[in-house]
Amino acid sequence: MADDVVRGTGRRFAVGPYLALLPFLGFLLIFLVVPTVTVVVGAFQSGDGGFTLGNVRALGSDAAVQALWKSVLLSLSTAVIGAFLGALLSYLILTLGPRSILRRATLSVCGVLAQFGGVTLAFAFISLLAVNGVLTLALDSWIGLDIYGSGWLFGLNGLIVVYVYFQIPLMVIVFTPALEGLRPQWREAAVNLGATTAQYWRQVAFPLLTPAFLGSLLLLFANAFAAYATAAVLVSQGNPITPLFIRSALTSEILLGQANLGFALALEMIVVVAVVMALYALLLRRTARWMR
């Protein structure tokens, strides 16, 4: 800035970059800042607008704690399953070589399926696995196997299965570039120095990939934690996870005036994601220390 003043062209140089950012900043303001502030303010408001800690205190109720616990369990388990299987799939398709049609096809399919969450995915699983699902009926008539049980698809277990369906492709998309970044020369160098395959993976490839892997894991966690539509269609009984608990707080015709509890629950979700991101930053700094 000081330089600009000396040259006397400050206005033009200083404003230009900001102007280009304007649409982005406006977007952030409307879709990130305003909602976040609304949630934070609402979480500490009572129904008539006064200040209260009651909503936040209500987060300690059994039902709310259970919902949060199951939300975290669902997000973590699908993130871990998705990350490992997705990383494996990335590795497998990369070994096919850059010209492989299967590799390109898999990547394209993953690009589509990673965004396939929501109502359509829920209905796809209902028509496959619910009581009259194609697979349920087929297995029942072929080998007499009952995979429907008493409706596990519509509970937490069902959510895990359905969420993994979009977590794996997402992992493939975000992790493949990192795997591609592993240069064959590094492997050759390690082998030349006498490393075995196991040593190469343990001492060269894994440390190189760890930051990217953890970053992808976090993305998958947040992806599952915030998912709503898929769960909303599948689960109609009870409120096993926090997003559905918020739905209940906003729309219940039995428990009235709970809108502010909904804000408090949303604030709780923001805090969880913030904590996870902070942990991730810490981890990243440790694992990437040798890179500096």
Added chain:
Amino acid sequence: MNRSRRLAASLAATSLVVLAACAPPEDNSNDTTTESGVSAGEATSADDFGGMDKLIAAAKAEGELNVIALPPDWANYAEIISTFEDKYDIKVNSAQPTAASQDEINAANDLAGTDRAPDVFDLGQSVALANTDKYAPYQVATFEEIPAEFKDPDGAWVNDYGGFMSIGYDSAQVPDVTSVEDLLGPEFKGKVALNGNPTEAGAAFSGVMMVAIANGGSADDIAPGVDFFSKLKQAGNFIPVDPDSATIESGQTPVVIDWDYLGAAAAANVSTWKTVVPAESVVAGYYYQAINADAPNPAAARLWQEFLYSDEGQNLWLKGGARPVRGDAMAEAGTVDADLWGALPEVSGTTVIPTNEQTETAGAYLAENWSKVIS
């Protein structure tokens, strides 16, 4: 740095201006004045318009009616809406047909002042009684015929139709049901569904209430109902599927705990469907009809009320298996559709209608315990 800060501030200001510019324009149709000089939004009866003909003319001039949360297969609403449209040449915009009562109030608040705001409400009891300041009082021509316990004295709200909590079942798939206890039997494995989440939906709430009363509870004590569903789940009989006409027809939900009129309507295509109101626990519930005080189409909203409470409208509800609020008066006058009136499920025993306070207490208990038991 100063400059960038100022820029940020002006940016925020610009965004706010843009946001404000996006706000929908005020709707002016509220200003329609009637012959008697009262604006349509304040008319409390057809007389304020100068008679039914004038009301119809004013409603036709508006040309549209916004309704919300009226599922087509709920109490025959599909036919009610199309009959109204054809009769008066008014377009009915049906928003969020599967929404809950609270969504109706939320929509009225969020869309207030726009021409998309709902004109009329059809609400469950607790939401209806918690929002009476949002209604425009109006007395339909048949107001006197409606029993006093089913209406607000000024007509801010009027019960429109109701029914009894029932167990509907496909007699081709399960044995006959005579009591709530039957549902625990092994023949009902993976077959019993409840219409919605009782911490959210009125129908499901009343279902748990019915089960509670059948198991030694009362309107003040819903805990035995939750315990029963816990047993039902442990036996593998309860399925967490939200039943509707599609799940009933496809056989996904062979047993449904729901209002008698909903179950009956949803199962219209299943000839073996039977509906029973358990004698040991007769729980009734009525819905509440009201006009949005900020209705964008105030005359059409009032004409809709006149239509719903006319013999024709009441019989259309009856056709959907619901008990219209003027049912008894119409049966006396002979204007009720006798075949349909006689076909309603038989009800014996003491009728329970939980009060608002009882609903609140039971709701708080469900909020703490339902999720634990069922998910």
